[in-house]
Amino acid sequence: MSIKLTIMDEMARVAREHGKILAPLDDDLALLDCGLDSLGIAVLVARLEDKLGLDPFTTAEEVQFPVTVGDFVKAYEHGAH
Amino acid sequence: MSTALTDAQPLRARLTGATADAVFFDRAARVRVADLVCRTSLCGGRADLGGRAVLLVTASQLTAALALIELDGMVRRLLILPPDVDPDHLGALIAGAEIDAVVTDGTLPPQLAGLPVRVVCTPGIVPLAEPPRACERTEWVLLTSGTTGVPKMVAHSVAGLTAALAPSASAEPVVWGTFYDIRRYGGLQIFLRAVLGGASLVLSSAGEPVAEHLARLARHGVTHLSGTPSHWRRALMSPEIGRIAPRYVRLSGEIADQAILDALRAAFPRADIGHAYASTEAGVVFAVDDGRAGFPARFLNGARNGVEIKIVDGCLRIRSPGAALRYVGGAKTAALHDGDGFVDSGDMVERQGDRYVFVGRQGGxxxxxxxxxxxxxxxxxxxxxxxxxxxxxxxxxxxxxxxxxxxxxxxxxxxxxxxxxxxxxxxxxxxxxxxxxxxxxxxxxxxxxxxxxxxxxxxxxxxx
CATH class of the missing domain: 3.30.300.30 (ANL, C-terminal domain)
Structure with missing residues (x-):
């Protein structure tokens, strides 16, 4: 599964567990509008660390907060290289 | 410096109630309790210890037990070193407690080499030349189980340490066992219960695997057994657990949740199962024996056995005759009690129906x-x-x-x-x-x- 698909999959799963409704996702959508609140995003990042073996936000020297869903996915795609 | 003895008899004087077959065991040795009345475990130098502030540092719990009985009433202060203390903290502890003598059963760390008086303690007890004279009301100093930095030293009187002990009602011989080291508050309570109850006591040896300890507990017919919930969970994972059948199972030192209480009930269907709430500073506060986690809300109404509890900002505060006297040494700037004589436990509780349950530590x-x-x-x-x-x-x-x-x-x-x-x-x-x-x-x-x-x-x- 591609990184992007894994992320989308996990987002849907966290949203379901947290009783949230996920907005239709596209790259320009603001992350905070995707339907997950900051706790949901924090949990998502922890889950993705298990799945993908990396956490681009916590390991970085300076945390770059992703603004859009596209930024969020890119952070993982960059980190994986 | 001596204090006249009035109410509190030293431990050795209280051994007379020991049954003839009461024995302290560890993996390597056994000592008949009745023999301790007129024998000594200290090899020479005994006379030099009178009135001193003594550090007790032993490899074995058994020699610690013998020395505790021997030194109570003889020395001014008794600092009990648990086995896991960082040697780097020894200097601060000795200075803070004004230690001027050490009792040991083995080699001493270099930090202790400079102490003027050094006496060796062994399980090979020998008859005393003359009957022991108690002249001091010994101050017992225990270390808290804090996680970082130099542990705090907490002073107790023997009267306070034994305040929670009711006379044993059991007609049958009692054999105590403890997963807890007797050099810490929780284990010391069990040691004192055994001593004052005239019971046997099975102690673990340093590095002894859980399975072997359990097998020895079974062999000596343990009837009363105590440990933290973590100790018990570990014991329940050992195949040897089926070999013991204690009449009394006691938990303390950590929150006893319903799962561990139920697991112990299943493992020991006929045992009395109690979880005690105690801390090095507050002493033994209460014991709960109804098999349910937490404690009844009515415990907050008035004093029970002289112990009062109240809740301030979700935290339990305790006023008790079993509470420590004060901190010793560097930490003495911190008051142990609040203005009303209550000790802040740092343990947070939450009301659930007719009970309070422990939810965690304030700092955690x-x-x-x-x-x-x-x-x-x-x-x-x-x-x-x-x-x-x-x-x-x-x-x-x-x-x-x-x-x-x-x-x-x-x-x-x-x-x-x-x-x-x-x-x-x-x-x-x-x-x-x-x-x-x-x-x-x-x-x-x-x-x-x-x-x-x-x-x-x-x-x-x-x-x-």
Whole structure:
């Protein structure tokens, strides 16, 4: 599964567990509008660390907060290289 | 410097009630308790100890037990060193407690080489030339089980240490066992129960595996056995657990959740099972014997056995004849009691129906995006799962919420989980989601083969 698909999959799963409704996702959508609140995003990042073996936000020297869903996915795609 | 003896008799004088067959055991040796009345475990130099501030540092719990009986009433102050103290802290402890003598059963760390008086203690007891004279009301100094820095030294009187002990009602011989080291408050309570009750006591030896300790407890016919919930969870994982059948099972030192109480009930259907609430500073506060976690709310109404409790900002405060006298040494700037004589326990409780349950330590709170989580309350939920033996909930750093809750879990049968870990993880999370608000549900679960239990018998919690 591609990184992007894994992320989308996990987002849907966290949203379901947290009783949230996920907005239709596209790259320009603001992350905070995707339907997950900051706790949901924090949990998502922890889950993705298990799945993908990396956490681009916590390991970085300076945390770059992703603004859009596209930024969020890119952070993982960059980190994986 | 001597204080006249009035109410409190020294320990040796209280041994006369020991039955003829009461024995202290460890893996290597045995000592008949009645023999201690007129024999000594101290090889020479005994006379030099009178009135001094003595550090007791032993490799074995058995020699510590013998020395405690011997030194109470003889020395001014008795600082009991638990086995796990960082040698780097010894200098501060000796200076703070004004130690001028050491009693030991083996080689001393170099930090203690300069002490003027040094006396060796062995289990090979010999007759005393003349009957012992008690002339001091010895101050007992225990170390707290704090996690970092120099441990605090806490002073007790023997009267305070034994305040919670009711005379034994048992007509049958009692054999005490303890998973707890007797050089810490929780284990010392068991030692004192054995001494004052004229009972036998089975002690573990340094480095003894749980299975061997359990086998020895079985061989000596243990009737009363005490440990922390972590000790008990570990014991329940040993195949040897089936060999013991204690009449009384006691838990203290950590929160006893319903899962461990139920597991012990299942393992020992006929035993009395009690969980005691005690701390080095507050002493023994109460014991609960109805098999349910927490304690009845009515415990807050007035004094029970001279002990009063109240709740301030969610935290238990205790005023008790069993409480410590004060801190000793460097930490003495901190007051042990508040203005009304209550000790702040740092243990947080929450009302649930007609009971209060312990939710965690004041200092152990995980802050998830501004919301507080006690690791222990999450562990209590996880531990309810039938496949879970024990769990550790800890904080994981997150740039989004500051921290997240994650869990390390030991399963009852780890091998059986291979292949369906994902399913089990989902099942445990489902249980958590049903019982906890969302910020308390672990963001991640790891299955681990074991969890570290500190020398204090408590689950080793890393700093948050």
């Amino acid at each position: 709170i995980i802050n998830v995006g501004g919301l507080k989580v006690h690791p222990e309350e999450v562990e209590a939920v996880i531990n309810r799962h039938p496949r879970v033996r024990m769990s550790l909930v800890r904080a994981k750093r997150s740039p989004f919420t500051g921290a997240l809750v994650v869990a390390d879990i030991v399963l009852t049968a780890p091998a059986a989980a291979a292949g369906n870990e994902a399913e089990l993880r989902d099942d445990i999370l489902k249980l958590c989601r049903g019982a906890l608000p969302r910020h308390k549900v672990p963001a991640a679960i790891s299955f681990v083969p074991a969890l570290a239990v500190a020398a204090t018998g408590k689950l080793a919690r890393r700093g948050v």
